[in-house]
Amino acid sequence: MLILFALVPTVAVTLVGVGTASRALSMLSARSAWERIALSGEQALSATRSAPLTVEQRAAVERHEAELRQSVELARRFDFVAGRSMRLVVAGAVLVVLLVAVGASRVAGHLSRQLSRPLDELVGWTGLIRTGRPIPEQPERRGAPEFEVLRTGMRTMAQELDTGRRRALEAERAEAFRESARQFAHELKNPLTPIRFAVDRLRRSAPDELRDTVEVLAEEAARLETMAKSFAQFGRLPDGPAADIDVSELVTRVARSTVPERLTVAITSDDALPLVYGFHEPLVRTVTNVLMNAVDACGASGQIDIALRYAVPHVTITIRDSGCGIAPDALARIFDPYVTTKPGGTGLGLAIARQTMEAHHGSIDAASALGHGTEITLRLPIRETIA
Numbered sequence: 001m002l003i004l005f006a007l008v009p010t011v012a013v014t015l016v017g018v019g020t021a022s023r024a025l026s027m028l029s030a031r032s033a034w035e036r037i038a039l040s041g042e043q044a045l046s047a048t049r050s051a052p053l054t055v056e057q058r059a060a061v062e063r064h065e066a067e068l069r070q071s072v073e074l075a076r077r078f079d080f081v082a083g084r085s086m087r088l089v090v091a092g093a094v095l096v097v098l099l100v101a102v103g104a105s106r107v108a109g110h111l112s113r114q115l116s117r118p119l120d121e122l123v124g125w126t127g128l129i130r131t132g133r134p135i136p137e138q139p140e141r142r143g144a145p146e147f148e149v150l151r152t153g154m155r156t157m158a159q160e161l162d163t164g165r166r167r168a169l170e171a172e173r174a175e176a177f178r179e180s181a182r183q184f185a186h187e188l189k190n191p192l193t194p195i196r197f198a199v200d201r202l203r204r205s206a207p208d209e210l211r212d213t214v215e216v217l218a219e220e221a222a223r224l225e226t227m228a229k230s231f232a233q234f235g236r237l238p239d240g241p242a243a244d245i246d247v248s249e250l251v252t253r254v255a256r257s258t259v260p261e262r263l264t265v266a267i268t269s270d271d272a273l274p275l276v277y278g279f280h281e282p283l284v285r286t287v288t289n290v291l292m293n294a295v296d297a298c299g300a301s302g303q304i305d306i307a308l309r310y311a312v313p314h315v316t317i318t319i320r321d322s323g324c325g326i327a328p329d330a331l332a333r334i335f336d337p338y339v340t341t342k343p344g345g346t347g348l349g350l351a352i353a354r355q356t357m358e359a360h361h362g363s364i365d366a367a368s369a370l371g372h373g374t375e376i377t378l379r380l381p382i383r384e385t386i387a
Contacts, residue, residue, distance in 0.1 A: 118147040177337045185231035238279040258291045269308035282356040289349035297323025317378040326368040
């Protein structure tokens with residue numbers, strides 16, 4: 001299209017110019033007119049020679065005859081040069097058209113590289129973004145800097161859209177898990193009350209040979225009740241009024257009531273640790289669940305280190321144990337609901353912890369290596385309003 005727009009006006013202007021030049025040269029040459037003048041002049045001179053003339057008149061006639069012949073010769077020469085000049089004009093016009101065509105093709109190729117190809121590439125990227133496919137990694141290309149800005153912006157947009165999609169899927173998945181947990185807890189609690197009453201009656205009236213059986217029933221009923229509470233906790237978000245919480249006091253109290261005496265506990269804290277605005281009981285459950293996992297990982301002996309730090313704008317709670325550690329493939333799934341490595345576990349402890357941290361607009365991370373223990377880090381924002 002660019003070549004077409006360049007050549008059509010050029011050819012049109014060239015044809016008009018060649019035609020104008022040809023017409024002008026033909027008008028300027030006037031060869032036929034000079035030949036007619038020469039013929040009539042020869043006739044006039046012949047008639048003049050036969051008439052009696054003075055010496056001066058005859059000299060004037062001879063000078064006129066010489067001028068006439070010279071003018072006719074010049075007209076013939078000009079006509080010869082004009083004929084050859086038209087060929088040069090036509091050749092020059094063709095050369096100009098060819099130069100314009102070559103220049104237009106070079107400009108078209110340059111614009112194609114600078115505009116058309118980047119635009120086609122960006123249009124293709126929009127299709128990839130629409131279908132959720134990744135944008136291919138490519139080295140920086142030559143071209144207008146604005147296209148590189150567009151590429152960078154589209155990559156950023158694609159990453160943000162992908163993050164938004166993942167968060168939306170995670171939110172839908174978490175909501176589905178919470179709904180199933182609420183229903184399961186409800187269905188589990190209904191028979192637990194009569195079971196507990198029946199076990200209490202059996203304890204009072206059962207013969208000695210059934211005491212062990214009754215105790216098994218009581219233990220299993222208690223385990224089911226604990227499971228029902230876990231499902232109920234996971235099935236609802238933190239509610240109630242939020243308040244300022246002394247994180248140091250909360251962690252110290254939970255550690256004393258959760259960690260058995262066979263394990264060593266070391267708590268370190270920054271001076272003047274600020275208060276955290278949040279829900280007290282859910283945070284207690286979160287720290288308790290993390291510490292219980294650390295206790296289980298340590299086994300009969302070991303050490304648990306708890307560090308409380310203030311890193312603007314968060315207060316961090318880091319709990320590290322000296323246990324067996326977690327394999328890399330399992331580490332990526334420890335915060336998913338119903339994922340557990342403990343016999344009889346529900347797999348909801350760390351899922352509840354993550355749910356609680358997200359409700360506080362905070363985060364929870366885990367780092368571990370087999371044989372080197374596990375480190376869980378809780379980050380709570382300072383005085384952030386809980387929605």
